[in-house]
Amino acid sequence: MLDEPRFDDADLHERVTIGDVAERAGVSIATVSRVVNSRYGVAPATFEKVKAVIDDLGYESSLIARSLRSQRTHVIGVLVADIEPFSAEVLKGAANALRGGDYELVVYSGGHGGDHVGWERRYVSRLSGTLTDGTVLVTPTVAEVSLNQPVVAVDPQSSESAFPTFASQNYEGALTATRHLIELGHRRIGFLGGRRDLESARLREQGYRDALHEAGIEFDAELVLEGGFKEATAAGPARQLLALADRPSAVFAANDLSAIQTMRTAQELGLRVPDDLSVIGFDNVPESALTHPPLTTVDQSIQALGFEAVRTLIALIEQPALRREPPSHVSMPTKLVVRQSTAAPRAATA
Amino acid sequence: MLDEPRFDDADLHERVTIGDVAERAGVSIATVSRVVNSRYGVAPATFEKVKAVIDDLGYESSLIARSLRSQRTHVIGVLVADIEPFSAEVLKGAANALRGGDYELVVYSGGHGGDHVGWERRYVSRLSGTLTDGTVLVTPTVAEVSLNQPVVAVDPQSSESAFPTFASQNYEGALTATRHLIELGHRRIGFLGGRRDLESARLREQGYRDALHEAGIEFDAELVLEGGFKEATAAGPARQLLALADRPSAVFAANDLSAIQTMRTAQELGLRVPDDLSVIGFDNVPESALTHPPLTTVDQSIQALGFEAVRTLIALIEQPALRREPPSHVSMPTKLVVRQSTAAPRAATA
DNA sequence: ATGAAAGCGCTAACAT
């Protein structure tokens, strides 16, 4: 029982290397390596002796040193720009796909919130061919990444890409969301768009436009702003939308985060949701249920996206022949989740 | 525009190494390294020339190779047993602390859900001294990890540990949760505990016991089971609790995941929540608002835990002198969040 | 100002 615990030099043990083990066991480094990797050609007695020393010293091979030399690391990399509700759900799905298997997961996130186009190119080349056996790109800012190992993307730039992609039926989901508002009687519907470089953002906008069109509602460019998918970037456009002289009675935000920000902005402006303003989001991240009122949104199975992406990646890693096949482009269904942030407009029955 | 995109050899570009740059620029590897790391002693003309080649070739230094040689990597490691709602919130907080700074984040998760005691010892030694400048341990299974670089822990084994720890006021939170049930009129209250090796689990059980005691309710060992904090491990104990001849009218689950599992089990057994059974959780992960009915729970600021842990870790990395100070043990307040899974017991007013 | 060379911890040929 330590009286006054301290992080002092006694705790700063030097790392035990393969050389330490070799020396102590009286064998060569190569032999230790063989034991560690259960290679053939080690005498049972030597094997046991080395194993004992390994246990004794508490040796663990350095993944980094090993990955520098050998091909397979049994590590899957996931590259995210930031850890926020959407990517966190992807990660949960990815972790789920790995459970029980013999792959480990390394998530790499830049500290800059991915505000730099091409960040993943940088990270991919910094990590791959080395640490990981394959990489999952989440909402990448580039459509192509050249790499000497398998890559798949979740919520890609384009589903025409050269590697497998995993997305939801964004167009259909956006149609459904907008129709929901129209059916409630809204005619003046704002759209707070996402990152235009992502296919998902483009398709959601198209769904919005087409739903208006089929309902005979004229498109008004004033009502369409880009919110960038993040709370910080959505704040300005949301305010702009709600400050309009002829304010929309409803806003379809291209993801939950910007929908949540829209609700916050509405509140700041003294607008009540859904009485004065209906808000609908997209994603159905868990956070969307925590708002007041709870957010109506379009559910996409984000975890399933991450799950399938990892499954496919592992298949690609283990069966190189598959890499010659045309890449699959998975598109998953969405579902309207009606909660309490949408209602009929106050003044109208339209 | 590719007609039928394929992942073929043309895409499998070899990694550009420092040697490629050196060769192309007609300088030595050492010089390129100096340019990359902005070291002194490079002629302006050489500097520019090399920089041009770097841009041209799209060279990025390998983090792995670099970390093998040099001390500082500007990467923070977070070790989690699995990516589930709790750890995901910690990660969001950690990412938040890194935003705008010049550290990057690597999350390492074993594929085995951390079902192996001491897994983090393994991962710490596999990664550290190399890839990362410091490590955040999340819900570790060991109290001490010896390492030649700073370590901090979130939701530790013990807040007596030799490194800084970050936890919530688990005892107080559990008191509050149990009192809430008692105030509603419950007398027969089950407790679905967590991983006993974690201090949080032990404190929550103590809070439960003490709240019963102060209310003059006799402790019944039959009503206390260990649920292991995960849905899979909680299922059995939850069923056992609800199948009791003298079934509890309320259950306090030691975290939200086991509370959610308890609600699910109740439903399977035909029990309505909260009419036939009240359920209260602990954590307030976003998922807790998604249940039917929404879960009453004790909120802990999980993201803040992750945030502060990273902040402290960075301070420890950048100011080695701090490592000689006694480690801080942060304890954050909790808050009861009453939603709809708790109510007065049906038959009694107690 | 620049290059040659050693070496970080490890694996994989190649010897023996």
Added chain:
DNA sequence: ATGTTAGCGCTTTCAT
């Protein structure tokens, strides 16, 4: 069966 050796891509002395 085991050891020797050559790197993996990089940083860092130490020469020049």
